[in-house]
Amino acid sequence: NTKRAAIEVVKDLTPADDTGRFDLYIGGFAPVTDQGDGGTTGVESVAPGTYEVGETAGTGTDLADYRSAITCVDRATGDVLDEAAPATVLDVTLAAGDDVVCTIENVRTGAITVVKKTVGGDATFGFTSTTLSPSSFDITTSGGTGERLFDDLFPDTYDVTETALAGWDLTDASCSDGSDPASIALGAGETVTCTFENTKRAAIEVVKDLTPADDTGRFDLYIGGFAPVTDQGDGG
Numbered sequence: 001n002t003k004r005a006a007i008e009v010v011k012d013l014t015p016a017d018d019t020g021r022f023d024l025y026i027g028g029f030a031p032v033t034d035q036g037d038g039g040t041t042g043v044e045s046v047a048p049g050t051y052e053v054g055e056t057a058g059t060g061t062d063l064a065d066y067r068s069a070i071t072c073v074d075r076a077t078g079d080v081l082d083e084a085a086p087a088t089v090l091d092v093t094l095a096a097g098d099d100v101v102c103t104i105e106n107v108r109t110g111a112i113t114v115v116k117k118t119v120g121g122d123a124t125f126g127f128t129s130t131t132l133s134p135s136s137f138d139i140t141t142s143g144g145t146g147e148r149l150f151d152d153l154f155p156d157t158y159d160v161t162e163t164a165l166a167g168w169d170l171t172d173a174s175c176s177d178g179s180d181p182a183s184i185a186l187g188a189g190e191t192v193t194c195t196f197e198n199t200k201r202a203a204i205e206v207v208k209d210l211t212p213a214d215d216t217g218r219f220d221l222y223i224g225g226f227a228p229v230t231d232q233g234d235g236g
Contacts (some may be wrong), residue, residue, distance in 0.1 A: 013037035021058030054089030078147035120200030211233035
């Protein structure tokens with residue numbers, strides 16, 4: 001006699017209250033449908049051999065909205081027998097007497113939208129990041145606004161920094177979740193909007209006009225907050 005093996009597929013969702021539903025299966029058995037966090041195929045008794053375990057999208061669910069991974073472990077020892085990431089299907093080989101549980105983890109991905117707002121005109125602004133791809137990108141505003149979307153992001157900490165542009169002052173930089181743009185804490189399934197607002201600087205000049213033009217008078221011209229230019233004649 002050859003002892004049969006046992007195998008179970010379990011669903012692990014992040015966040016646990018995610019509304020995604022998944023059909024779980026073990027090759028050769030009818031799938032269990034529309035499983036949420038903690039869902040299971042139940043333990044199946046099988047002859048030793050190789051079995052395909054996996055999942056497909058359940059009702060109202062798009063697998064593209066998730067990062068998926070499969071890990072199969074020996075239930076008695078906790079030893080990892082096989083794993084794959086990213087993956088929604090895995091072949092696992094069972095020996096006589098094995099008792100294996102395969103956990104399919106799905107983490108809902110999030111998104112970061114970088115919004116550029118301008119006051120006083122439009123321009124092209126450069127940004128850098130050590131955590132997003134590409135690591136440098138531009139946003140050109142039109143009508144005082146522009147944006148760049150980064151989606152399919154795993155929960156993690158991300159950063160965005162604007163490169164200073166001559167003639168513009170950065171007047172505000174904030175994110176919708178309260179994060180600093182230099183340290184955006186993105187949760188599972190979260191969408192964060194980070195807005196950078198720039199105000200265009202003004203230009204002012206003071207010119208000397210003398211009558212007659214060859215008058216010998218000399219004048220110190222100034223704009224408040226700047227050192228004056230001294231002894232200016234006509235055209236100074």
